Amino acid sequence: xxxxxxxxxxxxxxxxxxxxxxxxxxxxxxxxxxxxxxxxxxxxxxxxxxxxxxxxxxxxxxxxxxxxxxxxxxxxxxxxxxxxxxxxxxxxxxxxxxxxxxxxxxxxxxxxxxx
Amino acid sequence: xxxxxxxxxxxxxxxxxxxxxxxxxxxxxxxxxxxxxxxxxxxxxxxxxxxxxxxxxxxxxxxxxxxxxxxxxxxxxxxxxxxxxxxxxxxxxxxxxxxxxxxxxxxxx
Numbered sequence: 221x222x223x224x225x226x227x228x229x230x231x232x233x234x235x236x237x238x239x240x241x242x243x244x245x246x247x248x249x250x251x252x253x254x255x256x257x258x259x260x261x262x263x264x265x266x267x268x269x270x271x272x273x274x275x276x277x278x279x280x281x282x283x284x285x286x287x288x289x290x291x292x293x294x295x296x297x298x299x300x301x302x303x304x305x306x307x308x309x310x311x312x313x314x315x316x317x318x319x320x321x322x323x324x325x326x327x328x329x330x331x332x333x334x335x
Numbered sequence: 336x337x338x339x340x341x342x343x344x345x346x347x348x349x350x351x352x353x354x355x356x357x358x359x360x361x362x363x364x365x366x367x368x369x370x371x372x373x374x375x376x377x378x379x380x381x382x383x384x385x386x387x388x389x390x391x392x393x394x395x396x397x398x399x400x401x402x403x404x405x406x407x408x409x410x411x412x413x414x415x416x417x418x419x420x421x422x423x424x425x426x427x428x429x430x431x432x433x434x435x436x437x438x439x440x441x442x443x444x
Contacts, residue, residue, distance in 0.1 A: 313434075324372070324421075326434040 245314030
């Protein structure tokens with residue numbers, strides 16, 4: 221079956237522009253996570269959706285970052301007025317529930333480069 | 336395919352060593368990573384190894400890399416209850432990260 225997919229795989233943008241990253245989770249997975257990995261650093265949690273509950277936005281680094289999810293399907297992560305420090309790989313993961321032992325399935329990531 | 340494979344579950348007794356195994360897909364991968372996810376928390380980078388290394392040790396953690404077999408392992412010495420978590424291996428190929436599905440480690444007191 222299909223895994224988690226993300227698009228685009230690579231995105232190069234100019235400083236100050238807005239970008240939108242897309243994540244398609246595995247069908248039936250209620251939990252969806254966004255992470256960011258900058259070069260040489262570990263994964264950084266950004267935001268988490270569980271069903272219809274209000275998302276946990278505690279990891280968003282600034283108000284330029286926002287994310288939406290329609291029901292239990294596609295999610296988009298939007299970065300407004302991009303800065304060079306936003307350059308990173310953005311990873312999406314989904315799991316069946318948000319249980320602590322539930323396996324998170326990761327997409328391949330979107331590599332964002334801000335010039 | 337792009338599958339990074341791990342066993343889903345591992346149980347060990349407190350004080351024993353844990354060995355978590357991973358097979359990856361591409362011998363040209365440059366970096367290989369181990370991440371830990373504790374209950375209710377995001378992923379935490381534990382350690383990584385560059386592909387030209389065979390072994391890396393960091394306190395209780397030992398990473399072994401067998402490039403020929405594309406096999407990566409994480410050994411945790413003197414496993415503690417606080418080590419209970421899900422452990423993910425990941426490979427970096429080009430611009431993309433590929434993660435395994437995670438191994439849930441349960442430490443029995």
